[in-house]
Amino acid sequence: MSAIAMLQLKQQLSQITERERQEISAYLHRLKQQTPAWQKEMTRRMAEMDAGKKFRLPRKPAAAR
Numbered sequence: 001m002s003a004i005a006m007l008q009l010k011q012q013l014s015q016i017t018e019r020e021r022q023e024i025s026a027y028l029h030r031l032k033q034q035t036p037a038w039q040k041e042m043t044r045r046m047a048e049m050d051a052g053k054k055f056r057l058p059r060k061p062a063a064a065r
Helices: 003-013 018-033 036-050
Strands: none
Touching: 018 036
16 A cells, blocks of 8 residues: 555544444454464464463563563
8 A cells, every 4th residue: 555545544534433433443353363373373372271371471571570
């Protein structure tokens, strides 16, 4: 997508209602869920859960340790 087309899209998005933004956000999230990378990550997480690892604590950045 060209820079001009991206700018036009952003300008259009800034003028729509909150409800329309929510619908677009949900659509983009569904598109992301269809990617091989997303599906691979979800398969990995489900395997972890099946193995008994039900949650992970987030890692702290090295500077915060």
